[in-house]
Amino acid sequence: xxxxxxxxxxxxxxxxxxxxxxxxxxxxxxxxxxxxxxxxxxxxxxxxxxxxxxxxxxxxxxxxxxxxxxxxxxxxxxxxxxxxxxxxxxxxxxxxxxxxxxxxxxxxxxxxxxxxxxxxxxxxxxxxxxxxxxxxxxxxxxxxxxxxxxxxxxxxxxxxxxxxxxxxxxxxxxxxxxxxxxxxxxxxxxxxxxxxxxxxxxxxxxxxxxxxxxxxxxxxxxxxxxxxxxxxxxxxxxxxxxxxxxxxxxxxxxxxxxxxxxxxxxxxxxxxxxxxxxxxxxxxxxxxxxxxxxxxxxxxxxx
Amino acid sequence: xxxxxxxxxxxxxxxxxxxxxxxxxxxxxxxxxxxxxxxxxxxxxxxxxxxxxxxxxxxxxxxxxxxxxxxxxxxxxxxxxxxxxxxxxxxxxxxxxxxxxxxxxxxxxxxxxxxxxxxxxxxxxxxxxxxxxxxxxxxxxxxxxxxxxxxxxxxxxxxxxxxxxxxxxxxxxxxxxxxxxxxxxxxxxxxxxxxxxxxxxxxxxxxxxxxxxxxxxxxxxxxxxxxxxxxxxxxxxxxxxxxxxxxxxxxxxxxxxxxxxxxxxxxxxxxxxxxxxxxxxxxxxxxxxxxxxxxxxxxxxxxxxxxxxxxxxxxxxxxxxxxxxxxxxxxxxxxxxxxxxxxxxxxxxxxxxxxxxxxxxxxxxxxxxxxxxxxxxxxxxxxxxxxxxxxxxxxxxxxxx
Numbered sequence: 001x002x003x004x005x006x007x008x009x010x011x012x013x014x015x016x017x018x019x020x021x022x023x024x025x026x027x028x029x030x031x032x033x034x035x036x037x038x039x040x041x042x043x044x045x046x047x048x049x050x051x052x053x054x055x056x057x058x059x060x061x062x063x064x065x066x067x068x069x070x071x072x073x074x075x076x077x078x079x080x081x082x083x084x085x086x087x088x089x090x091x092x093x094x095x096x097x098x099x100x101x102x103x104x105x106x107x108x109x110x111x112x113x114x115x116x117x118x119x120x121x122x123x124x125x126x127x128x129x130x131x132x133x134x135x136x137x138x139x140x141x142x143x144x145x146x147x148x149x150x151x152x153x154x155x156x157x158x159x160x161x162x163x164x165x166x167x168x169x170x171x172x173x174x175x176x177x178x179x180x181x182x183x184x185x186x187x188x189x190x191x192x193x194x195x196x197x198x199x200x201x202x203x204x205x206x207x208x209x210x211x212x213x214x215x216x217x218x219x220x221x222x223x224x225x226x227x228x229x230x231x232x233x234x235x236x237x238x239x240x241x242x243x244x245x246x247x248x249x250x251x252x253x254x255x256x257x258x259x260x261x262x263x264x265x266x267x268x269x270x271x272x273x274x275x276x277x278x279x280x281x282x283x284x285x286x287x288x289x290x291x292x293x294x295x296x297x298x299x300x301x302x303x
Numbered sequence: 304x305x306x307x308x309x310x311x312x313x314x315x316x317x318x319x320x321x322x323x324x325x326x327x328x329x330x331x332x333x334x335x336x337x338x339x340x341x342x343x344x345x346x347x348x349x350x351x352x353x354x355x356x357x358x359x360x361x362x363x364x365x366x367x368x369x370x371x372x373x374x375x376x377x378x379x380x381x382x383x384x385x386x387x388x389x390x391x392x393x394x395x396x397x398x399x400x401x402x403x404x405x406x407x408x409x410x411x412x413x414x415x416x417x418x419x420x421x422x423x424x425x426x427x428x429x430x431x432x433x434x435x436x437x438x439x440x441x442x443x444x445x446x447x448x449x450x451x452x453x454x455x456x457x458x459x460x461x462x463x464x465x466x467x468x469x470x471x472x473x474x475x476x477x478x479x480x481x482x483x484x485x486x487x488x489x490x491x492x493x494x495x496x497x498x499x500x501x502x503x504x505x506x507x508x509x510x511x512x513x514x515x516x517x518x519x520x521x522x523x524x525x526x527x528x529x530x531x532x533x534x535x536x537x538x539x540x541x542x543x544x545x546x547x548x549x550x551x552x553x554x555x556x557x558x559x560x561x562x563x564x565x566x567x568x569x570x571x572x573x574x575x576x577x578x579x580x581x582x583x584x585x586x587x588x589x590x591x592x593x594x595x596x597x598x599x600x601x602x603x604x605x606x607x608x609x610x611x612x613x614x615x616x617x618x619x620x621x622x623x624x625x626x627x628x629x630x631x632x633x634x635x636x637x638x639x640x641x642x643x644x645x646x647x648x649x650x651x652x653x654x655x656x657x658x659x660x661x662x663x664x665x666x667x668x669x670x671x672x673x674x675x676x677x678x679x680x681x682x683x684x685x686x687x688x689x690x691x692x693x694x695x696x697x698x699x700x701x702x703x704x
Contacts, residue, residue, distance in 0.1 A: 001402060001403055002402075003398075003402045004398055004399060004401075004402030004403050007395075007398045007402070008395075008398075011395070103482050104482055104508070106487065111482065111484070111487070112415070112416065112482060112483060112484040113415075113419075113438060113440050113484050114390075114416055114419060114420075116419055116423075116440075116444065117445075128427050128428075205394060205420065206423055207390070207419055207420050207423065209390060209416040209419065209420070210416075211389060211390050211414065211416035211417075212389075212390050212391050212416070212420075214389060216387075216389065216391075216392075217391065247395070248395065248399070251384070251396075251399055261355065261358075261359075262342075262346060262355070262358045262383035262385070263346045263354065263355035263358070263385075265383075265385075266346035266347050266385035266387075267346075267347065269385070270347065
């Protein structure tokens with residue numbers, strides 16, 4: 001049971017990073033990125049290939065950050081003139097392109113066989129049980145650091161400018177904000193965080209394949225950020241933990257329902273997840289931790 | 304004073320909880336209580352059509368064995384999880400089966416990617432894994448014996464396709480397939496078999512979601528093939544066959560049994576699919592185990608995966624009885640002693656097998672999917688293949704070999 005809890009918490013933290021990534025770009029700059037699974041995949045493959053070629057794990061994670069940011073920039077340049085639904089569709093297509101490249105470029109990614117035996121840092125030295133604890137610590141630490149940085153960014157003038165762009169791009173440009181530069185930076189940073197999550201996932205599971213990066217994971221993260229509260233890093237993290245724990249808890253909930261076939265229970269789990277989303281949106285449309293808009297500073301008193 | 308007493312109470316509660324947690328694994332490891340077996344089949348996602356029947360077969364065997372007194376005097380408890388045909392979800396489900404339910408064995412992983420993702424968890428936690436996935440790479444993982452598969456690997460299947468084309472006097476063979484875990488090794492083994500007889504091969508990997516394959520067919524026909532082998536699934540193979548017919552190809556057409564099935568034959572005009580050959584690992588149709596399975600689950604012609612998982616649960620239960628131990632390590636060591644003991648009593652179900660084991664007789668299981676004999680890395684040694692041909696909208700058996 002204990003190792004199951006450790007496993008679930010590790011996964012929570014990785015989903016938390018994805019949640020932060022999405023919150024930055026969607027909650028911050030207002031760009032809908034349905035290609036999250038693609039960036040997740042890019043990071044996972046970058047780190048798996050780098051460490052497979054002999055690089056230390058930390059270099060692999062660094063490579064994931066750099067490649068993720070690079071691909072993020074590429075996608076932003078390709079979608080400069082798109083907003084809203086159009087951007088969303090293109091990013092969804094981008095994730096599919098990444099998956100197809102991973103599926104077909106066998107010389108690089110071993111195709112649908114996937115890459116197995118990805119090095120788990122210090123696993124041999126620590127043993128399976130201690131490694132699980134150690135890795136939970138590492139992933140949670142990374143999550144905390146990224147969360148703290150993004151929270152700072154959120155409260156800084158930079159974050160306010162991003163939100164101004166989210167609310168009204170033209171107005172922000174009119175007020176002298178370099179909209180394009182902000183978007184590029186935010187997208188690259190968000191992509192890098194998602195890629196880092198992918199790298200952490202790859203070394204945790206030691207196996208990745210194109211099948212891992214189906215759009216389902218993007219949906220889960222959207223669910224997490226929506227439930228937690230769009231536009232607030234703490235909300236995104238809370239939402240991610242809630243989603244993973246809920247996903248796992250439904251396994252145990254369905255055990256109490258008598259007289260159903262396993263296939264009906266599996267369908268019921270999916271229905272429960274849908275029901276939860278509807279309930280959250282109905283009861284708490286702003287999410288559990290809604291975005292807080294700081295009050296404008298009081299104008300200097302006259303006289 | 305008050306704060307101190309709260310602290311002490313908390314300390315007590317905390318240490319009690321800790322003691323409870325540390326007591327959990329030891330209790331579950333004890334030999335009393337039920338023997339737990341997990342199934343991890345696709346119940347949703349693209350494998351969704353197969354998983355539910357597979358679970359039904361396992362459940363039927365477990366119920367039957369429990370009614371006859373269980374294994375080692377213990378009840379068998381079945382826990383079924385859904386892998387959602389997705390390795391990420393599959394790993395989460397497997398962790399729950401291994402860490403919370405403490406199952407001795409996991410049966411029935413279907414997609415090759417799910418099996419490859421779940422296998423390391425199994426060998427690290429000494430849990431036995433039996434799979435129906437076909438990708439060659441799976442048995443080459445460092446699984447220390449904790450993995451067997453009842454599906455013939457791609458090397459064997461590819462060889463049979465190649466040899467069949469040669470036997471039908473086709474020298475130039477073209478292979479058309481979507482990107483699957485087995486497309487490449489399938490083609491390599493077809494090529495090996497065809498080249499050995501002085502023939503030539505070509506191949507094309509296509510995207511399996513296109514509405515038309517005219518350009519692909521044109522490229523295939525430029526090779527001037529005597530035979531075309533279709534490596535896809537039912538929906539894309541139906542489109543392929545139509546376009547091949549339209550292009551006027553009159554040579555040999557060969558496909559997998561799971562793609563050119565009765566459903567496909569009914570969905571296209573008769574002349575499109577006429578004379579197509581199919582090759583499939585043969586369920587040991589007509590064998591006692593097969594007939595028993597049909598009666599047990601009330602499905603007229605169970606698919607190969609169902610026959611395989613039926614054999615897996617029988618083998619695992621017999622291995623536990625043979626080893627007198629329900630741990631995954633014990634199953635690993637005992638499974639070949641019940642599947643292929645030299646000169647053992649031939650049995651076709653767990654109940655007869657358990658009786659024979661109780662009488663200290665060696666056992667050789669012959670199942671619904673075939674003889675179920677395994678080599679050192681967990682591949683089945685020999686499997687019969689079933690060759691059929693579409694004749695007038697019906698599949699007609701050509702031979703089983």
